[in-house]
Amino acid sequence: MLPKPPPRGPRTGFIYEPPYRIQGESVAGEHTVVQIPELGLNFDMGSCPRWALAAGVTAVSHGHMDHIGGLPYYFSQRNFQGMGTGTVVCPPSLVIPLRDMMKSWIGLERQQTPFELVGLAPGEEWELKPDIFLRPFATSHTVPSQGYSVIEKRKKLKAEFVGMAQEKLKSLRTEGTQITEIHEHVHVAYTGDTQLCPALMHPDVASAKVIVTECTFFAADERKRAGAGKHLHVEDLRSLLPVWESGCVIAIHLSRRSNIQLAREELDRFPEGKRVHILMDGPRNSARYEQQVHNAESREVES
Ligand SMILES: [Zn+2]
Numbered sequence: 001m002l003p004k005p006p007p008r009g010p011r012t013g014f015i016y017e018p019p020y021r022i023q024g025e026s027v028a029g030e031h032t033v034v035q036i037p038e039l040g041l042n043f044d045m046g047s048c049p050r051w052a053l054a055a056g057v058t059a060v061s062h063g064h065m066d067h068i069g070g071l072p073y074y075f076s077q078r079n080f081q082g083m084g085t086g087t088v089v090c091p092p093s094l095v096i097p098l099r100d101m102m103k104s105w106i107g108l109e110r111q112q113t114p115f116e117l118v119g120l121a122p123g124e125e126w127e128l129k130p131d132i133f134l135r136p137f138a139t140s141h142t143v144p145s146q147g148y149s150v151i152e153k154r155k156k157l158k159a160e161f162v163g164m165a166q167e168k169l170k171s172l173r174t175e176g177t178q179i180t181e182i183h184e185h186v187h188v189a190y191t192g193d194t195q196l197c198p199a200l201m202h203p204d205v206a207s208a209k210v211i212v213t214e215c216t217f218f219a220a221d222e223r224k225r226a227g228a229g230k231h232l233h234v235e236d237l238r239s240l241l242p243v244w245e246s247g248c249v250i251a252i253h254l255s256r257r258s259n260i261q262l263a264r265e266e267l268d269r270f271p272e273g274k275r276v277h278i279l280m281d282g283p284r285n286s287a288r289y290e291q292q293v294h295n296a297e298s299r300e301v302e303s
């Protein structure tokens with residue numbers, strides 16, 4: 001009898017929530033890497049699939065292997081393929097250990113791979129694109145950890161000046177009156193690994209349009225495991241979802257033991273569960289995308 005061919009690898013999870021594509025692979029303890037191509041941004045890099053190279057910036061949540069194992073390969077392949085030096089934004093406490101890791105590769109490879117590390121603490125900001133910033137928030141895991149919000153800052157006319165003639169506004173401005181103010185819009189929040197903590201209720205997360213959240217455990221008898229590993233259990237989502245304004249919550253980092261079908265049933269059990277998509281739920285996400293394509297096509301035919 002012939003031997004079996006090797007098992008096929010995981011399919012990359014994909015969700016389209018205009019204007020963003022959220023794509024990635026994520027299994028707790030194995031690897032997590034999530035990309036938003038429109039932002040040129042990856043969150044974490046437990047492994048480095050080919051598509052992950054395309055984003056020049058990677059925001060790392062914490063130092064566990066399943067979130068950083070792909071980093072040396074990411075830096076190396078980007079350089080090898082002439083894609084420019086990769087930039088990794090990370091908790092400040094990871095800058096020295098990551099630098100040491102990259103130094104140790106020089107001895108192995110007998111060549112230097114260029115890399116860029118940016119230590120960014122909760123509350124600090126780093127400009128990702130014009131007017132779009134990465135701002136970490138403190139999370140609570142078994143090692144130092146943080147999540148990230150992607151925030152757009154838009155200048156807006158202050159309410160008291162709305163409707164005023166252009167001429168008048170111009171003269172106010174030349175007199176030095178501050179006629180505009182900055183409005184913040186949170187496009188995306190990414191939790192990384194964490195247990196339930198206050199930052200998850202903060203507006204930087206709660207007001208995000210898209211929230212990518214870990215949810216490692218779903219079974220009723222796994223609450224203790226979730227507590228020990230400082231991870232979220234689906235029961236924690238039950239208290240977070242009413243606070244989160246997002247219409248598109250994406251669950252990642254399910255444990256290998258979590259059956260996606262059963263996880264889906266758990267989510268469907270509570271009223272806000274319908275807003276939650278599971279990144280690795282291929283069939284359901286494909287059906288959703290096909291429906292989006294179909295809707296777009298019928299709109300084109302109408303117009
Ligand atoms: Zn993890």
Ligand SMILES: [Zn+2]
Binds near residue numbers: 062064141193
């Ligand atoms: Zn972890």
